[in-house]
Amino acid sequence: MEFGSGGGGGGGGSGSGGDHDGSDPQKRKKRYHRHTALQIQRLEAMFKDCPHPDEKQRLQLSRELGLAPRQIKFWFQNRRTQMKAQHERADNCALRAENDKIRCENIAIREALKNVICPSCGGPPVTEDSYFDEQKLRMENAQLKEELDRVSSIAAKYIGRPISQLPPVQPIHISSLDLTMGTFGGQGISGPSLDLDLLPGSSSTLPNLPYQQIVLSDMDKSLMTDIAANAMEELLRLLQTNEPLWMKSSTDGRDILDLDSYERMFPRANSHLKNPNVRIESSRDSGVVIMNGLALVDMFMDCMYEELQVLSPVVPTREFYVLRYCQQIEQGSWAVVNVSYDSPQFSSQCQSHRFPSGCLIQDLPNGYSKVTWVEHLEIEDRTPIHRLYQDLIQSGMAFGADRWLATLQRMCERFACLMVSGTSTRDLGGVIPSPDGKRSMMKLAQRMVSSFCTSISTSNRHRGTTISGLNEVGVRVTLHKSMDPGQPNGVVLNAATTFWLPIPPQNVFNFFKDERTRPQWDVLTNGNAVQEVAHIANGSNPGNCISVLRAINTSQNNMLILQESCIDSSGSLVVYCPVDLPAINIAMSGEDPSYIPLLPSGFTISPDGHLDQGDGASTSSNVHGNMGSRSSGSLISVAFQILVSSLPSAKLNMESVTTVNNLIGTTVQQIKAALNCPSS
Incomplete structure (x- = not known):
């Protein structure tokens, strides 16, 4: 799942750059607008005439409106995807209405057939066609009920309430939305000549995906939208809240998540992985990266299948299918959230579940960025951890936020040396x-x-x-x-x-x-x-x-x-x-x-x-x-x-x-x- 870096039509995102406990709803709901009304009016007029401007047209708009070419590119990308989502929802509503109409006609015909008298026996006629029509409807009803139960179960786990209690989905304004999932390898990052294979130890390309391309239903898409928005809200609170949510380790000074405080702040119905060997890994770290914020955002925005690896023949890899959502918080500040999505097409094969995790990227005046990273995982150890790696893995250092950040810093230095x-x-x-x-x-x-x-x-x-x-x-x-x-x-x-x-x-x-x-x-x-x-x-x-x-x-x-x-x-x-x-x-x-x-x-x-x-x-x-x-x-x-x-x-x-x-x-x-x- 891929989201753009800014709001279509000038919409901004929620959040702030300072540390607070996230308890003030007014602060959380504060919105920032990147574009002026004049800029939006000009962009909308251009979009009406040409939704896919070429590079020359984008450069001309950039000069006219005083915006960076990348911002122009993101705005049109977001606007196209927003329009696509709105059209899909309108088509979906029309199809539902047509379906309801057909069902009503079907019921009326059945009621009328009950009153038809067979000329031979004086009773209602029973034909082979009506029998199979009834069996087909029964099968369709069973499939619809199974789909509803599945999505209700996912919604209850992620959002804390069943699908029947979800509000109707409104047109998306906070960000563009492209509901696709595909290949992505490595520790989670790739970009131009930038490959994280070099220390976490993983592959940047997936020549043989273990799963087929995922087919998403309209109900899945609506649910994924809600899950991503909730995940972003949770990540921002994890990034910006300190004690009592995060405590300093007495042994090495690392940030450790207090699980009791977390459960009180983000109550969930139950664990995602059903096994007595399930355990939680959580960590947070921050540092300066030699790359500007927009370049990092552009690098992160890939559809993704994640495979995390410790370079050893005795440590199993961790596999995830995740939704990824990027939102601009304010000028020069972006948040990128990753969260696992349990689809029956692959969830049974994944032994790890990613709670809302990701990073906050903040531009610095010297062209660098400050990156704050959060990792929050639920791990199912189906086989015992090898004795050599028990301390490293259970301490969270093997797959934790400090490892992501250290690798990102080193690889950005490598890219800078290349340039x-x-x-x-x-x-x-x-x-x-x-x-x-x-x-x-x-x-x-x-x-x-x-x-x-x-x-x-x-x-x-x-x-x-x-x-x-x-x-x-x-x-x-x-x-x-x-x-x-x-x-x-x-x-x-x-x-x-x-x-x-x-x-x-x-x-x-x-x-x-x-x-x-x-x-x-x-x-x-x-x-x-x-x-x-x-x-x-x-x-x-x-x-x-x-x-x-x-x-x-x-x-x-x-x-x-x-x-x-x-x-x-x-x-x-x-x-x-x-x-x-x-x-x-x-x-x-x-x-x-x-x-x-x-x-x-x-x-x-x-x-x-x-x-x-x-x-x-x-x-x-x-x-x-x-x-x-x-x-x-x-x-x-x-x-x-x-x-x-x-x-x-x-x-x-x-x-x-x-x-x-x-x-x-x-x-x-x-x-x-x-x-x-x-x-x-």
């Missing part, structure tokens, strides 16, 4: 000649990381067959046949495992990032030292970068290593891949790198959820790379991809599985030995 016109490369060998070469290299590295995240995913929608589960060395091996242009053709083995180290995450990241320690664990180097020959900065933290590495004193002078590393407060990642010299030259010259085959390997590093008792000070999720002060240990996932055969029809040799198991086992032991950790 810098001057060179931001430390080109040690003179091999990246132009900004086009830099962009091509960043695109290639992003695809490498995305492929790595997909290979380690536990999602059922990713193609592949599990060859062995978590065996005695804890390695999960999956097999898939690749014919994608970005991967070598043939049979590919993915192998991954997770282990724990009693070392802070920052120290582990430094170990993997340092080329001087690489020979201690990287089998690609055969024990040889490596040298960085090119470097592209990806953010303010020195650990966020793309590197081209070359092994020293080796006969393979034609092979280089492409590597991307990134770090923020929620974790870090180091991904690398051997790439031959001709392929690297293609990317460095600025050509399209989409067809360069990649089989990446790498590591993800997460805090283990145990707070470091030696540091009692609370830490902020907005400090890049400050993982060590939050966690006393690290959870490391290591994953390899190996081309078993270049023939897609080749049969798997189980010796290959044994080989990859031994490879990962040896790598883990080498890492533990290098860091002076026990091998058991």
Whole structure:
């Protein structure tokens, strides 16, 4: 479900930018009008003549009315959708009236038939047609009753009252409405060259959706409108209210939702997920993002299917179908709300339910934005949480607001580095000649990381067959046949495992990032030292970068290593891949790198959820790379991809599985030995 960023016809939204308890209805209902009456009159006149203005016409309107072209675009988009919704409701009313008329005629005909006398027996005639007509009506009545019961049940859960008590739906003025649902992957964000695969670990594209396109009835659309409006009101109160609704954690200073206060403020009939293992995760965080508000809004406004992932073979992904609603609160301020929608087409397969969650985006004078994020989930653990991840997941850090915000901050920095016109490369060998070469290299590295995240995913929608589960060395091996242009053709083995180290995450990241320690664990180097020959900065933290590495004193002078590393407060990642010299030259010259085959390997590093008792000070999720002060240990996932055969029809040799198991086992032991950790 997608809503535009502003009100059609000049309508604004409710809410305010300050902190208050939300108890004053006058403040909540206050409306802000973006456009003057003259502007609206001119826009309406233009809409009457041309509802789909081209870019030239929008620019002309922009100059005439003193509005930004994006505002003109949003206004026409909202107005078209508003008109569409009004027409649909008018058509629906007409159809209902016609249906009632036909039903009345049907009843009158039936009553008349009761008085007809059969000339043979003197009784009422019974024909085969009348029998089947009656059976058809009975079936239609049963279907209508089932639909009404279903929608009444959904309404009672979300809105707190059955459908019979809902007010009649009025034409929508608060925002445009496009009732569509479709694909959306990742931690919830995508945009131009902006991909959150790079740390939460998820896929930005869904080539094989697990569900078919959703068909919405008129009753569903009306109900979704009401649910979205109620969800927005709840989110604004969650964003703007502090105590007693939100309390500061005594251990790390994070905002924790007081469930008793929440239930009193937002009473609901019952839980959405029926299972004794259901639990609540809630969190709130805020920080500054290097992107203006309108750009963030434009980036967020996608139809969406969400899949949230912790990069480990032992943590199941979380899947949601959600309604998304964006509303401009006032000039320079927007709210975006996400809320799960229980449709029988998919709700039975989702083990997670999203209560109203989302963010408040506020423009800052320097072109940045302040983003306040709320996550509120109901989780059903159908299988026990793996012992390594119990603390991290149950603390809310694995999928919480601080992780969303930290990832958004880092990815916006990456996008800013991509847009810098001057060179931001430390080109040690003179091999990246132009900004086009830099962009091509960043695109290639992003695809490498995305492929790595997909290979380690536990999602059922990713193609592949599990060859062995978590065996005695804890390695999960999956097999898939690749014919994608970005991967070598043939049979590919993915192998991954997770282990724990009693070392802070920052120290582990430094170990993997340092080329001087690489020979201690990287089998690609055969024990040889490596040298960085090119470097592209990806953010303010020195650990966020793309590197081209070359092994020293080796006969393979034609092979280089492409590597991307990134770090923020929620974790870090180091991904690398051997790439031959001709392929690297293609990317460095600025050509399209989409067809360069990649089989990446790498590591993800997460805090283990145990707070470091030696540091009692609370830490902020907005400090890049400050993982060590939050966690006393690290959870490391290591994953390899190996081309078993270049023939897609080749049969798997189980010796290959044994080989990859031994490879990962040896790598883990080498890492533990290098860091002076026990091998058991």
